[in-house]
Amino acid sequence: MNLNATILAQILIFGLVIWVTMKFLWPEITGTIQERARKIAEGLAAAERGQKDLQAAEARVEELVKAARERALAMEHQAQARANQIVEAAKQSAQSEAARLLEAAQAQVALETQKARDELRRQVAVLAVSGAEKIIGREIDARTHAQLLDQLAAGI
């Protein structure tokens, strides 16, 4: 083990290599590696963002579909209600019409009855007069006995 000037030469060589590495090589390669790491990180972030966007879009689509479905359902209900309403109204108008017709018919019947009754009364009065004439054997003045006849007719 003999130490000699080789130490000095080695210090020179070593120092030179250190200098070259520090000055030119190391900053460049760490810069490059960092740059790539940054790019990879960016790519990952972009992918994540895309994923998030996709999820958001899917959620929005689902929301829209849900809303549309709800609206369709509401419309259906509304239509149902409206139909019911129409049917109900028709039913009501038909019923009232029927009632009205019935009433009219009843009124007609009552009128006819009244008419027939009046007619009958009048005939009864005539019959009564003619009957009485036959009984009495003379003519009865209808005008003088009108009051009596009317009372008779009303009594029937």
Next chain:
Amino acid sequence: MAAEAAQGPATVTEYIQHHLTNWTWQFGQNPFWTLDLDSLFWSALMSLLFVAAFAVALRTSKRDIDKPPTGFRKYAEGVVTMVDNNVKDSMHVAGPLIAPLAITIFCLVLFMNAVDLFPVDWWSTVVAERGAGLEHFKSVATTDPNITFGMAITVFLLVQYFSFKMKGAAGYGKEFLFHPFNHWALIPFNILLNLVEQVARPVSLALRLFGNMYAGELVMILIGLFALTQGWPVHIGAAALWVLQFVLGFLWGAFHVIIVLLQAFIFMMLTIVYLSMAHQHDEH
């Protein structure tokens, strides 16, 4: 091994000596002024390899920034991320130098250590001696204490520089005088303690790496001795020694992969720790 034995009998001592001697060049009167050319060659080569590999990885990273990393780039970016994480985990304050320093240390030590995984005779004997005519050529630069001390001293200097820069001369001086014992009577003791601590760091850094790699290399050389004096496996005993050498060499080599990695990692982690301590203000 085989080639050597075939050429001529090499004694065990010669073989070991041959593998442990550097290719040197003395350029001054004092023997200190000597350069271990082989260690410096490998150090420089691995530095170039590191810078080139880093540059290639960087270019690929930049070009294919939108693609996932594949192949070589994946390993390069993996190492960068590993170092970056280790630095961030142990640093409270982020300095501009610590991470690049850490990755330089890790890769350079790893590359220089990894030469140990070549067959022990390949570079020294086959390539250098037979091929280039060099008598001595050690291939694992981290088995040369000059290299490990060179790196440890560089780290030491950087630690001192950042200690001054982050804490200021007054702050660093105060820490030196009143740390760990905050009493004026213990100032001399504190100075002594801190001096020992500061000096022990580069020494332990350098010697730990050197010791581990040197021992590993030595075991490789010793395993290489099995068939050294046997020549071609013409009889059963020699063949058995060849097989034994191969098996042991494989096992030790496989185990050595861990040491190669671990030592590089330890050197890096300790450097990070020392530098993060230099950035910290004392907490008492």
